[in-house]
Amino acid sequence: MSAFKTLDDVDVAGKTVLVRADLNVPMSDGKVSDTTRLDRLAPTLTELADKGAKVVVMSHFGRPKGKRSEKDSLRPVAAALSVSLDGRPVSFAEDCIGAPAASAIEALTPGGVLVLENLRFHAEEEANDVEFARSLSVLGDLYVNDAFSAAHRAHASTEAIARLLPSVAGRLMEQELTALTNALEKPERPVLAVVGGAKISTKLDLLGNMIGKVDMLVLGGGMANTFLHAKGVDVGTSLCESDMADAARDIMARAEKSGCRIILPSDAVVARKLEAGAPNETVAIDAIPSDAMMLDVGPDTIAALTAAVDGVKTVLWNGPLGVFEVEPFGTGTFALARHVAELTEKGRVLSVAGGGDTVAALSRAGVDDRFTYVSSAGGAFLEWLEGKDLPGVAALKTD
Known part of the structure; x- marks a missing residue:
């Protein structure tokens, strides 16, 4: 496997870091029923926040097929993520691009965490649309992919955006790639x-x-x-x-x-x-x-x-x-x-x-x-x- 950069290779202090996570967690009665994915994501978010970055989390959720759907909103997942982060406050933006996302990021202080609304509310996400990826990229200074579970999809938030911003692997992605390389490649x-x-x-x-x-x-x-x-x-x-x-x-x-x-x-x-x-x-x-x-x-x-x-x-x-x-x-x-x-x-x-x-x-x-x-x-x-x-x-x- 070719080398890839990690959080060890970047200085995130004072920067806005876009983190592609997998918040596609199981729900029951409107609440997250299994926090495993959130718990595994927490070390990356905590490290970035502790180093003084504005941490902006992007993810898909469900299959809304390019249309806004209340049942597929990430709002309740953001609340559960706060628990996985030991009570650290997690803000929420009503959209993943445009003014709602930009204003929410502007209001975020260094060390703060924000979850953007479901990427798949926009059909361009799954189409790996470069213009949509550019709309995401203008929100931050650095891209961190910590969603190996979504890495087999060539979507705007996993593939196209990595061509537009300095890009590194998060800690969960790093663990996954290291483990699989040690088990299968070397x-x-x-x-x-x-x-x-x-x-x-x-x-x-x-x-x-x-x-x-x-x-x-x-x-x-x-x-x-x-x-x-x-x-x-x-x-x-x-x-x-x-x-x-x-x-x-x-x-x-x-x-x-x-x-x-x-x-x-x-x-x-x-x-x-x-x-x-x-x-x-x-x-x-x-x-x-x-x-x-x-x-x-x-x-x-x-x-x-x-x-x-x-x-x-x-x-x-x-x-x-x-x-x-x-x-x-x-x-x-x-x-x-x-x-x-x-x-x-x-x-x-x-x-x-x-x-x-x-x-x-x-x-x-x-x-x-x-x-x-x-x-x-x-x-x-x-x-x-x-x-x-x-x-x-x-x-x-x-x-």
Whole structure:
């Protein structure tokens, strides 16, 4: 990855700093129900404010499709952000450009924090319109991108504006890029990747990139069923993309050629119904009843996977091994997650995980704060694993 500048490379005292954040947080009854993204953003905003900058926060929220919508206003998020900033006052501007934004910034004192109204109230934002980006850029002296989760979109506030102002990465963006670079671009080997989820059709690019980057690739969830089917295993009524068998065989052939070992389940927990507490049994992978479905990996597979992790230096994780949301089919995912967490805490592995289901699974396992880094970026994290160049990151590169 090319070098990028950070807050360490700029003097922000007395300057107006435009911070692209991701304030697209979940809401319930008009209030923020999960402040994780706000809490992660807080260090960048606090550092800028403490150094005497006027801190102006920009973000999208929801899908207003270029029109003003009260339900998509960032006003209640600004109030929640104040809490994440330990009570530091956060002002709010009724628009993200023009007189409302300019007057709100004018009224801000050095060290103050202001949230601009939803960028996506303007259709030009998602169109990456240069004139809209210029309307944003005239509001500040410096641009800080701290929204890796939006970096895969070439929007005016993530890409075009970075061409118009001196631009650096915020602390959250810096952490994300450093963690992903250490895990995928310049990893300590051997590297093991866990890739799970329902379908391989949605992760073909990811799998294609992984087999050329990692030494071992663990496949779980419905995705593993398709690979087993491609190897001639009867997977019963399990979720399986039978039409993707040729693609699975191609991936296995390419993995073998590149020296990447693919690890599939050797046993499975099966049931006739997918419901909490459903009667289940553990069977060898070649003995799945025709009327049963695989819902989790079995103890032999768990033992093999923990042994594999014992022999590596870097672990990448995207996707669960089973239907962890339904008891008792999270056993495999939770067991492996806890083992990776233990090795991480002992300094034996660098562990990086991401993706919505993955973050939820690690949280359920109680280890979401015990990995080296857990990304909340979603789509941007996946596109990075796919080897794609992210517009919001490319705009920050120094060469």
